[in-house]
Amino acid sequence: MKKLSVFIVLTLCAYHTQAQQISPGALYAASGSGSAGGVSVNWVLGSLNTFSDLSVLPVKLISFEGKVNAAGYAELRWKTAEETNNVGFEVQKSLDGKNWELLGWVDGAVNSRTEKTYQYVDQDFKTTSYYRLRQVDADDSYTYSRIVRVIPEKESLDRFYVYPNPSRENKVRVQMPERTKTLLLFDQLGRKLGQFAAPGTDHTITLPHTGSFLLQIDTPVGSKTTKLIFH
Secondary structure (H helix, E strand, C coil): CHHHHHHHHHHHHHHHHHCCCCCCCCCCCCCCCCCCCCCCCCCCCCCCCCCCCCCCCCEEEEEEEEEECCCCCEEEEEEEEEEEEEEEEEEEEECCCCCCEEEEEEEEEEEECCCEEEEEEECCCCCCEEEEEEEEECCCCEEECCCEEECCHHHCHHHCEEECCCECCCEEEEECCCCCCEEEEEECCCCEEEEEECCCCEEEEECCCCEEEEEEEECCCCEEEEEEEEC
16 A cells, blocks of 8 residues: 555656646747737847746837838837836848848836837838847847838839729820839730839830730739729
8 A cells, every 4th residue: 555655646746747837927938920010029038049037028018110200211119018127229120121230229228117118210211121129138138029111102002003094095004113123914814915024113005905904013012913994
């Protein structure tokens, strides 16, 4: 009977060491990504590429957003709910989302338990740009925020339109955003009828016959398709 009791105790101890206790408010190692604008993000801070101490969160980031302001500059705003030993934020910029350069620095609150709002304005904003924050802790450890993209009005896909549409003539004008790479014409079955490289921002195309067509532009920002009707 004594041997059986010892066996049961050892078995329970072994099971206990393998179980993971999940406590409310605790943070566990995980990975993931998101790109939807305006989504709140919590930073997990510590040494880069490690989870050395997940119980300490130097910065809790509520939001990080970018937009074009009234002056035509890229305006970055971010909010924190809490900060612990936060020295500040490097603001980094990229034109391709891969190669980054230091744009500026914003001091942090160091230690705070109240919501803080930060702002940085990029006055050298001439084309679609990507931005991220590099948060630096007091012990020189750091982490990166998510990436936000800011598109100037002149490169917005909203600048793509065709007129007249519907048209009673076989020639139509196409307005496009700057840096448009290609303009493509398809019939209603999806067959390509024409392709124009580097068409500029104002282009005239000739339609081969009456019917419905699709016009598509490809730009560094993305692609967009619109329907065109020729009576």
